[in-house]
């Protein structure tokens with residue numbers, strides 16, 4: 001016997017038994033995006049490595065150590081996308097989609113980061129992303145957050161908290177950076193290895209440290225929010241006013257920074273207390289410099305990304321996951337001549353009821369075996385076709401989950417009868 005091949009570390013399968021929650025999330029996301037006028041955009045999973053280096057930033061965790069990159073046939077440096085924004089910005093520029101100046105899109109799919117696997121942290125994971133281009137004012141910041149809030153609400157997720165902050169303009173951020181370096185340098189001895197390294201490369205990231213031992217120094221670090229430039233200040237105040245008027249509860253978190261370099265002004269996160277240390281379920285912010293940084297005409301942008309695995313975990317935790325899909329009807333086919341007649345009948349029923357979920361017994365078996373399978377399938381009804389029924393042009397109808405005498409129905413009437421029994425609607 002050959003040895004089995006294990007999956008790669010940190011990747012996971014979504015089993016049919018788990019798919020209902022995924023489909024619920026994806027269906028609700030589609031509906032909510034449509035409700036806000038966002039169109040779906042599908043972009044490649046592989047891009048030039050340079051794209052991510054130039055956008056996400058050299059001193060970020062992602063670019064420093066988390067990218068899956070390879071040299072393709074000795075020619076191209078390619079990376080599996082660690083996030084969606086960079087690829088979307090690249091695509092928006094390459095397809096000339098900013099000619100009209102404005103765009104609202106969303107996308108969904110797998111992302112790849114070479115992280116240490118733990119609960120809620122994978123090497124291949126999935127995100128739902130929203131991005132808007134060409135809107136400089138705080139109205140779109142509010143719309144983006146309202147959209148994410150509605151999505152969480154529609155899913156029934158209540159154990160979430162919204163954190164907001166502003167990183168100001170690149171200039172105020174640079175000035176802040178200097179103040180941070182000064183502050184953390186004065187506390188050199190108390191810094192962990194990661195933070196010492198970030199002190200020169202990316203001091204803002206020290207604020208994002210997940211090491212509990214760092215929390216005290218971080219708590220006393222200077223706050224950018226208190227020295228924001230006036231325009232960023234009024235942008236932020238206006239966003240907060242929008243949130244209040246929409247009844248969205250939020251918490252200003254002056255040390256909230258994001259793990260990617262391209263953010264300016266608004267940044268936000270939805271966190272939960274229900275998933276242990278992997279607590280962020282959705283995160284985003286404004287990136288006004290990114291489009292021009294990647295070679296496009298200067299265009300403001302804003303976006304967020306929601307981790308699908310973590311949302312599915314929340315749905316399961318709150319027992320909100322949808323029921324596993326089950327057939328409504330199981331077709332029992334016992335006898336020599338019934339296979340051909342049974343397939344014909346099944347296709348006829350599917351023609352009549354496009355939404356009907358009907359599973360045919362494949363591979364034969366005794367009546368007893370087939371009824372056991374029918375029961376296990378979760379179907380409401382078994383249709384029974386034996387040689388005798390086939391010869392008479394009828395099919396037996398047996399309820400599997402309720403009291404009802406077994407009936408017989410002719411091939412011509414069965415479709416209508418099933419429609420009544422299952423409350424089906426025609427296509």
Ligand code: ATP
Pocket residue numbers: 083113115120121122123125126127258259278279280281282283284305306307308309310
């Ligand atoms: P974290 O602080 O948890 O590492 P991040 O700041 O790296 O998150 P983003 O790049 O903002 O995360 O991605 C947005 C969302 O995608 C996160 O809030 C999270 O829900 C999800 N996410 C990020 N990395 C992973 C991963 N390795 N596995 C599963 N989900 C992830």
Ligand code: MG
Pocket residue numbers: 061259
């Ligand atoms: Mg991360």
